[in-house]
Amino acid sequence: MPTTVREFRSGDAPLTMVTAYDAPTAAACETAGVDAVLVGDSMGNAALGYDSTIPVTVAEVASRTAAVARATDETLVIADMPFLSFGVSEAESIENAGRMMKEANAHAVKLESGPHTVELTERLAAVGIPVMAHLGLTPQKVNQLGYARQGTSEEAASEIADLATAHADAGAFALVLEHVPANLAAQVTEAIDIPTIGIGAGPDCDGQVLVVNDVLGLSDRLPPFAEAFGDVKSEMDSALSAYVEAVETGAFPAEKHSHVEADLDDLY
16 A cells, blocks of 8 residues: 555556545555545535535544544545635645644645646645645535536536646646546546546546445445445444344343442442
């Protein structure tokens, strides 16, 4: 598994990345051999009970990134920069991104990218903050774009392709392509010299990323480009129901779960 962004390159097998937001899940990702954990602002929907990623704060991302970093030794840890934590002013953007590395021990940050982040990517890379760019569907723009597939017209596809090149030239070490046509993603992957990580972008990217809730089968609804590789929700429902029944019927705690101290028999 890559321990630096320089090692985050596609080899014989495609790269794997999973979003995760806590220590136990991150540890499981590392055990499974996942190359990178993205502490995504998707935590807003997946873990924090928000309706979108918009309310997620820098403090929330930093706290959960630190938890993921504490639970992993070899996995690359990437902190997602939440809405308005970058792009307002260069100084504030650098400070917020630097916090993810200095306080939360992230190896890199991810920016939902556009024309406004090319210079910022170059500046962050120059001061030692590795940047993963993100093009296509960018959920922080949900109020403008919704969740529709991006890059479907020639003009829109050309813009994504140009921005991909611009961010690679600016020093980004990798690029997420989300919910774009597979043939567009294939052309971008061929054109730039940094790894592309697809999510709903077809099989020709250098790697793939999914939200951990989708992978585990915890989501109520899957995006059209995701797949559940387990049914953890059913297991949770079963275990919790069994616990409630055991407590209510007196089966738990049993004798083996308790300790009796003889000298305390005559306390009252």
